[in-house]
Amino acid sequence: MHEAFCMEVEMSFTFFNIQNRGQAGQKGIVRLNSLISLKCLGALLLLIAWPSTGFRQTGPKDRLLERIENASTSRLPGTLHRLAQPQYDQGEVGSLFTVGRVTMIFKPTAAQQADLDKLLREQQDPSSPNYHKWLTPEEFADRFGLSSTDMDKVTSWLQAQGLTVDETARSRRWITFTGSAGQIETAFYTQIHNYFINGESYYANATEPSVPEALGDVVLGFRSLNNFRLKPRLKSRRVQFTSSVTGYHYLAPDDFAAIYDIKALYDSGVDGTGQKLAVMGQSDIQLSDIRAFRSASGLSPNDPQIILVAGSRDPGIVTGDVDEADLDLEWAGAIARNATIIYVNSANGAPDSLQYAIDQNLAPIVSISYGDCESNFTQSDINAGRARSTGQCTGNYSRRSCRRRGCSRL
Template sequence: MKSTLNTKRSAFASFKGAALILPLAVASAAQAAAPAQTTWVSTETKAFIAPATRTLAATPLVELAAGSPAHVVVSLKLRNANQLHQLARDVNDRKSTRFRKFLTHQQFLADYAPTEAQVQAVVTHLRKNGFINIRVAPNRLLVSADGTASSVKSGFNTPLVHFQRDNREVFANTAPAQVPEALSDTVLSVLGLQNVTRAHTMLHAGPRTQAKTLATGTATGHSPTEFPALYDVGNTPSAANTTVGIITQGGVSQATQDLNQFTSANNLPTVNVQTVQTGGPNGDYSDDQEGQGEWDLDSQSIVGAAGGAVNQLLFYMADNSASGNTGLTQAFNQAVSDNLAKVINVSLGWCEADAYSDGTMAAEDQIFTTAVAQGQTFSVSSGDEGVYECNNRGYPDGSTYSISWPASSPNVIAVGGTTLYTTASDGYASETVWNEGLDQNGKLWASTGGFSSYEAAPTWQSTLSVSPKPAGRAVPDISFDAAQSTGALVYNYGQIQQIGGTSLSSPIFVGFYARLESANSNSLGFPAASIYSAVQSTPALVHDVTSGNNGYGGYGYNAGKGWDYPTGWGSFDISKLVTYVQGHKFAQ
């Protein structure tokens, strides 16, 4: 379902500063990297650092020593890609004869995965250039390998350079990743050639707040078990028959203990938790203390919104030591290859310009398209940086706007954030755009929304009436509570902590949609088109958020009637949505 804008903005146009002047030896290294007789063909991995396009650091760029370790994940092209894109549309189209006839893993391997011969050709190329520990993903979309800077240079015709940025030693490629012409129909992109930018969590933690009553209602923290009543689930059954996935960076031992404490404290059954290591067997799957608040928020908010039960909770753990964001790509792919989780939460994101440049966007859109065809739904936090994801992560930069990946993929549900106010009797009162202004460091905390510079607007967004008209995929689709002041009270290392951010709003949606799946025998597919058509025909399905802004100092987008950039359609009234689904084929 992915399509790319015909006129693409430079992948780095949102960054300011003088152009880098590369040392002659580095600038010319690509030409000298391979024998003259090799005909090279570029992949979707662009030069991450190139003259006149980006300033990353004032420090000089020095080519990595030949023996420096490198880890790559090679993304292979889908076979019959156009047909898979059409299938992903058809299984969610009630007018199609293939409606809800979701793709199986076996069918994917037979009709759409790269062939064994194509995989073997890539493996042979990697071995020839000194790569070892080569692993092929079960669905054959990814091939990972360990090598050196010299292996990268000889195998993909690009040097790697290293330099200092933000007090870190980082590296990146200075030329597009290329492959020999014989592999041009097989290799899509080469990931792992930069570790300059990395996905970050979308949570905003703070002290437990006192209830504050305003004209719009009372702002206070909430136990995750309170969100179902606040968003009117009524007698909707729990998600006890639906398997849910959570993508994490690193391990979740502490998060699992905290989840058990949460269920015990709320007299809920113990959740059937399984963990899946999604990278190499020697990867880092240990708990990261800084990340545990995120996985606590995800798991406890999902279980709370799901009515206290899910069939199974699968933690897909990315290798925390993997280069760049390759660990996350492998985690997404494992969740899709397994095809066990019906709804999958992603409370992570990073600048879409970087994802486009290093080939991640192309690689992951294939994965998300496959998920849609299989009837899986990825729910992704839209971001906590307002309109400034790429500009130093939330530091205002006037009218230079940007959004986050993978929320900008048309093959995921992007979930933005609101501030939720309650009545004197603890019921739903109202919502406004989540925007907490600048923190003490000058960073904006607000619901990320806008439109993509790289992903075309999907057909289900073609009739949006909003100004400015989106030139690409518009984000978010829907929103739920995300304010730290009205956030979730979750157990973190055994203590209650109040956490907000769109890392809360996405899990709330995941829990609710898992209930909807359980109520419909897990027959529902990817709901994006359905959400747009349903709300346009039945506006009462949502709480329309009409006040607030997601920028700063007069910039950003304002909320308004109907769909808007800060909150999409707003938040669902779940009982009304359940009733609607009972009377309509909820897909397209």
């Protein structure tokens, strides 16, 4: 099943926004609303698990024709988080403080973006010979990414700054690295500070970073120079059981299947068998919750496969996030009853999990229910979204009132 959303990109995301959480194992259904549903990491979802189409591959031209020198730099505007404000500033972190899995995002040339826009339209046009002809990650890289030579040059430069390269994208649209605050401050001419907001501690870049001038037209921005993570959007309520006296009515998986005509699919043998579905998260989970839900719902045991993003530390159980993850996993498995459910987890947040799941081709169906207000995104985040298919996060940026929905605070 394919649904067209996330700008012009056809995605195979499945979102289960019917969320439930009660007390002491009692569960009722609450609809999850979010201002921004992060729906994709660009057109890389076009690449997952689909066969090669035989697109002509000549490879992108080298763009880094000059030596990467640190003496002359180019500032990257729009890379400050709005909450990294002076009134919350607690001073610099120590120089040995580890900043993990920072992603350097590359931008396409104008010609590449025009070519990609054209391809995306054609892939959604039934009259086009390219209709539903998907690219492999390597085909995407050879057409829309940096050249292999340029990727090697950037990788070598990062390593020369003392940074550890964790991952290079198969799309050649980003590189993820880890380093100490001192190394990052020296390499990118910025400062990493501590911030204390609403009783919680964070870190973030206090100034806009710069890159060597040779990289100025290649680097779009960074993600994870701060640890302001997306917040779960679920709401908890006291649960009252379905009752003709109270008038409350709560839904179990079989009710959902009947109401939304899914039972007909089950009867025809379509129940997720042989399919994979990946759920994004940023907390460890409690398998006992998943097992209890399936048992109470009359579903057969089907524990999710758990994958920690390579290079990420284990986030442990995170209050709020664990409920979000449980609900997503429970209802994904409740609808696609016999599918293989994969839970991708990262201490750097759900977008990092999403980036990893797509680049590693973990599943053709990806679910992420986290959201945030547009004002909580840096300008480079928004630019990445507008680039649509740059291999980074894009979404449906709502214009609803942030203050009304509580987004004016963290």
